[in-house]
Amino acid sequence: MGANIAEEEETQNMVLYTTAGDPHTYEEAEKDQQWRAAMDNEIAAIERNDTWELTVLPNNSRKIGVKWIYKTKLNEKGEVDKYKARLVAKGYAQQHGIDYTEVFAPAARWDTIRMVLAIAAQRKWKVYQLDVKSAFLHGKLDEDVYVEQPLGYEKKGEEHKVLKLKKALYGLKQAPRAWFSRIETCFVKEGFARCPSEHTLFVKIGEDKKIMIVCIYVDDLVFTGSDERMFADFKASMKREFDMTDLGKMKFFLGVEVVQNDEGIYLSQRKYALEVLERFGLEKANSVRNPMIPGMKLMRNEDGEQVDVTQYKQMVGSLMYLSITRPDLMFGIGLISRYMEKPTTLHM
């Protein structure tokens, strides 16, 4: 139930965004004023958050490397929104049982989100969205983890020292789990009950049977319910706890466009579909009305001309993500995904 968040996020990032031209190394980035400012911001945020303390690395302990990642964030219109520098730990060097133990963290399922939206539509509830900034930095660590000092920000005269983490950094294996348990604790304190059959769904019942429902998807919170006053209290207390962006009415969530009006709630992925077509050079393709030829059967094709497996897999993956709002395409997608091992021209 619920996939691992780290994995989930990775696929999402792979599928959703790609920007060219961002620096790959610290040496490239330090030449630019905008990236230096971005790194200053990140370090300031980390220190404000009381993430680490400088200490001497104890014997028998290992330090983990860190790395800068640079990303230009674009807004909906495709203009530059901000330059973002993120300090990540090289989590792949962590060893199980020493640097981390448990890593699983749940993420909301689309089935649940769609159920909540379907009910909200009938009850005339509006659905809102909040986003937690730098969510993973809020997770508290149970294990002792030491990281090296980040490039460009070594303390003068204490270069040999390491940083002991009190809270998580991005890239750490346990970061998603630590974050989830932090926000979970916070919700319970606020009087929410966790749904035992869906761990990312929280419900609070107020006086006169007023109700508020929250779904957590990593750092995105989607909420709805019968009482706007409960929302205001909720937002205020969340803002006290974390750095939040209030996105208002739910409009755009993980690549899915949401329209709320008097007729109900609509979900679509227009932007994403167009991006996928462009990516695979199909924007000029002829459109068909029926995705399948009636009665069509596909078979393994041992002798057929092979096509690029990676591209085939990427296409199937993109189509899978599209099926979030297109159940009618599910059959076709399920069918073609069986031939991922050895796709041929027949399957395209």
Add this chain to the structure above:
Amino acid sequence: MKGSVNLGIHYKRKAAGDERLMAYSDSDYAGDQDDRRSTSGYVFMLSEGAVAWSFKKQPVVSLSTTEAEFISAAHCACQAVWMRRVLEKIDCKQGTHTIIHCDNMSSIKLAKNPIMHGRSKHIDVRFHFLRELCKGVIELKHCNTQDQIADIMTKALKMDTFEKLRGLLGVCEVPTE
């Protein structure tokens, strides 16, 4: 896909059936020509829009259409149980059982009565699971092939049928605000 980028799911404010969950289960018998395994498909509808669906190759080879439909219905029932629990938590407790529409009469009979035992005893576990749920949580109901929404999950359809079923899934042109 190109011709349909504007399509999406619509959950209606004024929906027939109110807040009641409806399920459709179907299978495609021995649909895979390579290993002759069947596929299960189901769709759950709420507020006249699809909320959950699945299309999956069955883990075992079945010997008859009845068996394939039966396995599919059991798969659908598992999901129904989970969804009913979640709905209960969000203050939308399903007052009565959830209806699973199925277009195969004999698998419905099989779930209700222990008949034809010689041919079905190897699907024993699912058999008991489904029969037990039929005592209160779910109800299997026959529906005509034309109204079988789950068909869209298990078969390549003709254009007009495809568009009709797509409409029944709640998939339509989405307004731009």
